[in-house]
Amino acid sequence: MDIYLLEAVINGILLGGVLALLALGLNLIFGVIDVVWIAYAELVMFGMYAVYWLTNVYGWPVLLACAAAILFVALLGVLVHLLIIEPILGSAPINQLLATGGLLFFLQSLATLLFGTDFRNLGIRLPIIEIGDIFISFSRLLAFIVALLGASALYLFLSRTFLGTAIRAVAQDREIMGLMGVDQRRIYLITSAIGGGLAGLAACLLMLQYDVHPFIGLTFGPITFMICVLGGLGNMIGGFVAAFIISQIIAISGYYVSIEASYVLAFVVFIALILVRPQGILGK
C-alpha cells in the first residue's frame, strides 16, 4: 500500500476524533433540548481564546488552562440556555435557529472586538512521531486519544448514572419526566453545561493544532453540523460514525486531489447520501 495514502488515512482517523467530539455535543443538545446550537463552533472559538489567554498572557500551565477553559465554556453553555434558549423554548424551530444564528454573529463580532483579527497560537511545538516511514503529529494523536476518552466518559455517564439515564429519557418523552420527579429545567441546564464542556474540551484539543482567530468557527461549525445531519440529527452514535466517514473523505481526497477540493467532495458525498437516506445513516 502507498505509504502516503496510509498516512492520509491515519490523519483522517485522528481528525475524526475531534469532529466526533463536536458532533456528540451538538447532538446531545439537539436530542435533549430539541434546539440546534448553530453557534456551537463559536463557543469552541471562545474556549480556544481562553486557553491562549490563560497560558500565553497569564502564564498558567497548559493543563490547568485547559481545565479552566472547559469550565468556562460549560458556563457559556449554561448562559446560552438561560439567556437565549429558555425564553424561546416553545416557539417555532425557525425562530430558535435565527436566535442561535444571531448568537453566532454576535460572538464572532465580540471576538473581533476583544481580540482583533490576529491569528494566535500557543507556540508549543509537539514532536512528530515516526513509525517506519509514516509521520504522525503527536498533537493530533493526543487530540484523538483525549477525544475518545471524553466520548467514553460521556457514554459511561449517560448509561450508568441516574442523571445520565434521565438525560436520555427526556429525549424520548419530555412530558412525563415530571412524573418521575425530574425537574426538566434542571436537566436542560445540566445538558447545556455538558454540551458546553464538550465544546471546551474540543477547544483545548484544537488549540494544540490550529491558530485561533474570530472566524475559526467557520472551519468547524458547518462540517460539524453536516456530520450531525449525516448521522441522523440527535443520534449520538450516528454522529460518531459520520464524523469518521467525513474525516476519511476529507483526508483521502485531500491526498489524491487537494485540501480545498476535499471539503467540496465531502459536501458532495454528504448531499448524495442525504438524498438516499434523508433521515441520516443511522436515523430512524
Place this chain on the structure above:
Amino acid sequence: MLSLTDISAGYGSFQALFGVSLEVKLGEAVGVIGPNGAGKTTLMRVISGLLPAKGGAFSFEGRALTTLPAHRIVAAGIAHVPENRRLFARLTVEENLRMGAFLPSARRHFAERLAWIYELFPRLKERRRQLAGTMSGGEQQMCAIGRALMSKPQILLMDEPSAGLAPLVVDQVFDLVRRIRAEGFTVLIVEQNVQQVLEVVDRAYLLESGHIKLSGGAAELARNDDIRRAYIGI
C-alpha cells in the same frame, strides 16, 4: 388523605372539568368511571401536576398541592401510572425502573426497591435488560406500574391500565391492581372497564362531561340500573 375541592381544568378555551370534588382515604381503592371524553384523564393530570388546575384546590395529607409542578408532587408521595403507559421505549426495563427512583429519597433505596419490584413482578426481572418498547402490552403495563412504585408512593394513580390490552391480559392487569392493594397501597384508578374496576375498588365516582354525577360504594354502583345500562351493558 387526598382531597379535591371544586376542581376545574381544561385545555385552552376548552373546559374539561367543572367543579369536581373527590376524596380518597388512606388504604382505600377508589375508582373514577365514565365514558370516553368525560375528563377522567384530565382529572389524573391535574392531581399529578401535569396540567395546572384553573380553579379549586386539592391537598394531600393536609398539604396544599394545587400550584406545585409535577416533580414536586411525586416527591410529596403521589405516583402516576399514565395513560398508554408511556414507558421510555428505547431504555431497558431496568433503566425505566431507575427513572422511577430518580428522587433522592428513592435513589438511596434503589437496590432494595428494585429487588422488591422484581419479587412482585418476576417477569420484569427476566426482561430487565430488554428494551421496554419491545415487550408485550401486559408486560409494559407491569413495568409502568413497577416504575411508579419505585418512588414508594403513598398513593398510586392509575389511568386506564387496561386500555388497549387483550381480554386475557386485562384480567392479569386487574390481578396486578389487587396485588398492589394487598401490598397496602392506596389507589385511585380511572377506568372505562366499569364492570371489572368495580370488582377491585371500595368506592367509585361516576364522571360524565366533567361533572361528578354519582358516587358510592362499589357494590352499590354495580347494582345501579343506570350504570348497568350505560356501562356494563346488561
